[in-house]
Amino acid sequence: MSEVNIENLTKGFGPAVRAIDELTLDIAEGELVVLLGPSGCGKTTLLRCLAGLERPDSGRIAIGGEEVFGGRREIPTHRRGIGLVFQNYALWPHMTVAQNVAYPLRAKGVSRRAREAAAREALALVECETLVDRLPAAISGGQQQRVALARAIVARPRLILFDEPLSNLDYRLRGQLRQEIRDLHRTLGFTGVYVTHDQTEAMQLGSRVVVLREGRIEQLAPPQELFDRPATSYVARFLGIGNAIALSRSDDRWVFGDPAVEIDLPHVPLPADSCELLLRAVDLTLAPPGSEGGADRVVVEGTVRDVLFGGDVSEWIVEVGGGTVLTATAAARTWPYAAGDRVAVQFELDDALLYAGPDGRLVEPVGAAA
Amino acid sequence: MTATASAPQRVTLAAARRPARRRGLAWVSLALVMAVLIIWPLVRLELRAFDNGGDAFTRMVTYPGIGRVFLNTLIVAVGSVLIAVPLGTVLAWLTLRMPPALRRVMAILPIVPLMLPAVAKVAAWTYLLSPRTGLLNTLLRSWGLGSGATGPLDVFTMTGIVVISGVTLTSFVYLFVHSSLEQRGAELEAAAAACGARPWTVFTTVTLPLLKPAVIYSTGIVFLLSLGQFSAPLLLGAPKNIDTISTLMYRVSGDYPVDYALGAALALPLLVIGLLVVVAQRRALGDERRYAAVSGRARQVGVRTSWWAAVPLVIYLLVAVVLPLLALVVVSLSPYWSGRITPSRFTFDGWATAFADPSTQQAISTTAQAVGFTIVLVVPLGYLAALALLQRTRVPAPVRRVIDLISSLALSMPSVLMGFALLLTYSTPPFRLYGTTAMVVVAYVSLMLPHAIRPQLTSMLATGPEYSEASRVAGAGPLATTWRVGFPLIRSGIGVAVSLVVIMVIHEFAVSLMVTSPGRRVIGTLLYDATNFGTAPQVAVIALLMVAITTVGIVAALVAGGARALDRV
Numbered sequence A: 001m002s003e004v005n006i007e008n009l010t011k012g013f014g015p016a017v018r019a020i021d022e023l024t025l026d027i028a029e030g031e032l033v034v035l036l037g038p039s040g041c042g043k044t045t046l047l048r049c050l051a052g053l054e055r056p057d058s059g060r061i062a063i064g065g066e067e068v069f070g071g072r073r074e075i076p077t078h079r080r081g082i083g084l085v086f087q088n089y090a091l092w093p094h095m096t097v098a099q100n101v102a103y104p105l106r107a108k109g110v111s112r113r114a115r116e117a118a119a120r121e122a123l124a125l126v127e128c129e130t131l132v133d134r135l136p137a138a139i140s141g142g143q144q145q146r147v148a149l150a151r152a153i154v155a156r157p158r159l160i161l162f163d164e165p166l167s168n169l170d171y172r173l174r175g176q177l178r179q180e181i182r183d184l185h186r187t188l189g190f191t192g193v194y195v196t197h198d199q200t201e202a203m204q205l206g207s208r209v210v211v212l213r214e215g216r217i218e219q220l221a222p223p224q225e226l227f228d229r230p231a232t233s234y235v236a237r238f239l240g241i242g243n244a245i246a247l248s249r250s251d252d253r254w255v256f257g258d259p260a261v262e263i264d265l266p267h268v269p270l271p272a273d274s275c276e277l278l279l280r281a282v283d284l285t286l287a288p289p290g291s292e293g294g295a296d297r298v299v300v301e302g303t304v305r306d307v308l309f310g311g312d313v314s315e316w317i318v319e320v321g322g323g324t325v326l327t328a329t330a331a332a333r334t335w336p337y338a339a340g341d342r343v344a345v346q347f348e349l350d351d352a353l354l355y356a357g358p359d360g361r362l363v364e365p366v367g368a369a370a
Numbered sequence B: 001m002t003a004t005a006s007a008p009q010r011v012t013l014a015a016a017r018r019p020a021r022r023r024g025l026a027w028v029s030l031a032l033v034m035a036v037l038i039i040w041p042l043v044r045l046e047l048r049a050f051d052n053g054g055d056a057f058t059r060m061v062t063y064p065g066i067g068r069v070f071l072n073t074l075i076v077a078v079g080s081v082l083i084a085v086p087l088g089t090v091l092a093w094l095t096l097r098m099p100p101a102l103r104r105v106m107a108i109l110p111i112v113p114l115m116l117p118a119v120a121k122v123a124a125w126t127y128l129l130s131p132r133t134g135l136l137n138t139l140l141r142s143w144g145l146g147s148g149a150t151g152p153l154d155v156f157t158m159t160g161i162v163v164i165s166g167v168t169l170t171s172f173v174y175l176f177v178h179s180s181l182e183q184r185g186a187e188l189e190a191a192a193a194a195c196g197a198r199p200w201t202v203f204t205t206v207t208l209p210l211l212k213p214a215v216i217y218s219t220g221i222v223f224l225l226s227l228g229q230f231s232a233p234l235l236l237g238a239p240k241n242i243d244t245i246s247t248l249m250y251r252v253s254g255d256y257p258v259d260y261a262l263g264a265a266l267a268l269p270l271l272v273i274g275l276l277v278v279v280a281q282r283r284a285l286g287d288e289r290r291y292a293a294v295s296g297r298a299r300q301v302g303v304r305t306s307w308w309a310a311v312p313l314v315i316y317l318l319v320a321v322v323l324p325l326l327a328l329v330v331v332s333l334s335p336y337w338s339g340r341i342t343p344s345r346f347t348f349d350g351w352a353t354a355f356a357d358p359s360t361q362q363a364i365s366t367t368a369q370a371v372g373f374t375i376v377l378v379v380p381l382g383y384l385a386a387l388a389l390l391q392r393t394r395v396p397a398p399v400r401r402v403i404d405l406i407s408s409l410a411l412s413m414p415s416v417l418m419g420f421a422l423l424l425t426y427s428t429p430p431f432r433l434y435g436t437t438a439m440v441v442v443a444y445v446s447l448m449l450p451h452a453i454r455p456q457l458t459s460m461l462a463t464g465p466e467y468s469e470a471s472r473v474a475g476a477g478p479l480a481t482t483w484r485v486g487f488p489l490i491r492s493g494i495g496v497a498v499s500l501v502v503i504m505v506i507h508e509f510a511v512s513l514m515v516t517s518p519g520r521r522v523i524g525t526l527l528y529d530a531t532n533f534g535t536a537p538q539v540a541v542i543a544l545l546m547v548a549i550t551t552v553g554i555v556a557a558l559v560a561g562g563a564r565a566l567d568r569v
Helices: A043-051 A097-108 A112-125 A141-153 A171-188 A199-205 A223-228 A233-238 B002-016 B020-049 B051-061 B066-095 B100-106 B109-115 B118-129 B135-142 B158-184 B187-194 B199-227 B231-240 B245-254 B260-285 B307-333 B349-356 B358-390 B397-412 B415-427 B437-463 B466-473 B478-489 B491-507 B510-515 B523-533 B536-561
Strands: A004-013 A017-027 A032-036 A058-063 A066-070 A082-085 A159-163 A191-196 A208-213 A216-221 A243-250 A253-256 A261-263 A274-279 A285-287 A297-310 A313-320 A324-331 A342-348 A353-356 A361-363
Touching: A004 A043, A017 A043, A017 A216, A032 A043, A032 A199, A043 A058, A043 A082, A043 A159, A043 A191, A082 A141, A082 B466, A097 A112, A097 A141, A112 A141, A141 A171, A171 A199, A191 A199, A199 A223, A208 A223, A208 A233, A216 A223, A216 A233, A233 A274, A233 A353, A243 A324, A261 A297, A285 A324, A313 A342, B020 B051, B020 B260, B020 B358, B020 B397, B020 B415, B020 B437, B051 B260, B066 B109, B066 B158, B066 B199, B066 B231, B066 B245, B066 B307, B100 B307, B109 B158, B109 B307, B109 B536, B118 B135, B118 B158, B118 B231, B118 B307, B118 B523, B118 B536, B135 B307, B158 B199, B158 B231, B158 B307, B199 B260, B199 B397, B231 B245, B231 B523, B245 B260, B245 B415, B245 B510, B260 B397, B260 B415, B307 B349, B307 B536, B349 B358, B349 B536, B358 B397, B358 B437, B358 B491, B358 B523, B358 B536, B397 B437, B415 B437, B415 B510, B437 B491, B437 B510, B466 B478, B478 B491, B491 B523, B491 B536, B510 B523, B523 B536
Parallel strands: A032 A191, A032 A208, A082 A159, A159 A191
Antiparallel strands: A004 A017, A004 A058, A058 A066, A208 A216, A243 A253, A243 A274, A253 A261, A274 A353, A285 A342, A297 A313, A297 A342, A313 A324, A353 A361
């Protein structure tokens, strides 16, 4: 039993800062939940509260049905039966790799022979069994984080916490280790909480993803659903959906820019006089100027400002409506346009995300009503 | 199933019943212990000054020559700052302009003068520069400089006191500025140069502003240390009756019965200035963590180097270390001191006599005991205090602030003032410890606490909290974490703390002089007795003994703390 229940958790730093604000979250056994958000959103504080390294102001935390924080109870970190992977690895520099990995078992009082065997086994899982007698300073960053992973899993804790474990690694290593964490999770079936600000990491690793904003849950959903229907424009932007068109109502039409460009949004009942249209870069296509749209296909004309060649994919930067910049992404050389060319930007209404209201809530559905 | 599940449940419940309140109590009692050791004696002393409607102040202002005493104190302080701060800064800057191979050896050397006990150094300078028999003076006269049987230089003057005090304190400035320069590395300067700044612009816009914290900090330290400067005015001022506040306080402490009220009144200006300097430093520097947490991995790249940069350093070492040590060796080997080196008459009689003297043996054993007990008490206290200062979320903020205040306050109090306060507290009821080793130990613990905190704090800051957190997550309790992770990681910091305490205790002179009785001397006070009642070779032998004991202590601490500790002393 290793589900995690967080109830009405609040943690402030001084009177002005509320790092976690009345947060409630249930994590099922074997689930890997990713906490996603920009720095300062409270994700690391939440993780540290789970680990017992930070003391919440109020609320309740239970791990595996056992209350570890709540009311007058606080179980100290070392009795919580957890594993934690740090951003800067935190391998003790005065111990060898094997000693580092065996440490949780040593703390439990496991015999030397048994813990050496277990450490070897854990190191084999992360493909570091050849490093046993090295000191942390003598191995590379990627190896250090693998060893730190081995240390976190060696005692088979009921909950493993990851605090931005891949942020200090280079791009390629990040990809490899992501895959390894996925495999470990699948093999060992631990319950996990994973903090990151990288949306790719969140999408690839999470059973569910929690997007945090100022200590509250902005959205909680499986990765696919999160990317398909970001609940607010904050979530959409954080997921990298950056093409934004600020629309306002003029008579019965939706317009943007100066001079005003009209966008045809058929049959959309809207609660507000202004709204925001967000578009994924992959959902935009470019066509020759003057191209016609369709029933659910919107066309806006603009000028290519720049083309960024990125190897596999390229980005076309198009300015529309005098000042609004859209980015269209496609395989390199998909479209023949270069800087200065006039183009028609097209997108399906089905793919567009429309946000309105003071906290930018998703208006649904956009295209389906047609 | 139920039975197995309930057993660990009970264990965790018991652990959970040790909530924040009890932990808070432990930290509060730590703050209380520190307050009793340091604040209480000071408060007790200063309260005396206001007894009887404050007539002690009347006695003070009518004391003959009191104006001159205050002026002297100020001259020594300002003069020392004017010598030590520019000299130390330039030496530190020059160290980084040496070729790397040379720098590795030379960079540590300007700290060596700190290892020479102040009273030993002052004694040595009297053999070098006393007007009639000073070695350098006879040498200068033989070159035709000066005339007659005395001069041309005289160490027993205000100038002598100021110069010796300034040269001694240069090492402190060097220490702070050098580590600040080294931590930053040359990359920041290289970045400015890459932006098109000329060398002079780089120096004024990047180098100097970055040095500001170190220079301000060391200016404050030097000012306070020279304000309380004791050994130089005591040994050098006596022939011409040059008094400073600290020597006057010592005189007062020697009368019987001791006029504590007068001493307290004299001490008040020192205390107030000490407080003001601490506050001013805090204001100027802001949060010191901003400067302490800089990584030490910075590199010295793209700096033009030259062997010439070593010349001023060598001259400084010659003046501050080599000459005084040579003088001591020569005098200790001479049957009597005449101002001439006559190797044919060198003898070890002085050494033999000193070792045969029971008071020497007794002083060495008292010193060793006092040092041992002090280390055993003060290093763990310092560890806990450093821990309290770092655990921002676990230790209640007021407790942390009190600990912080006490440790910086103790640093800013001249030792003669602390000595006077400790004498009052522990020689009067209910303690009556005067004449015991216990009194010496209590005094040293109070005095050394800040020096035991600082290196351990620096070490902890450098390692960060993650290592201990990782250990707790791995299931190790607080004790196991401290033993297996905390201590090993700050081993060098502990080594530095131990060696600092050894150095400072053996060098400690003002407090020792006040709290030891004539029957139970430590080695520093034995040396002072010898300057008054003994012969020059005797003084030299004891001074060299002090140097030897210091060296042994430092080497032992380095062996325990790892060789890298030397870099941090």
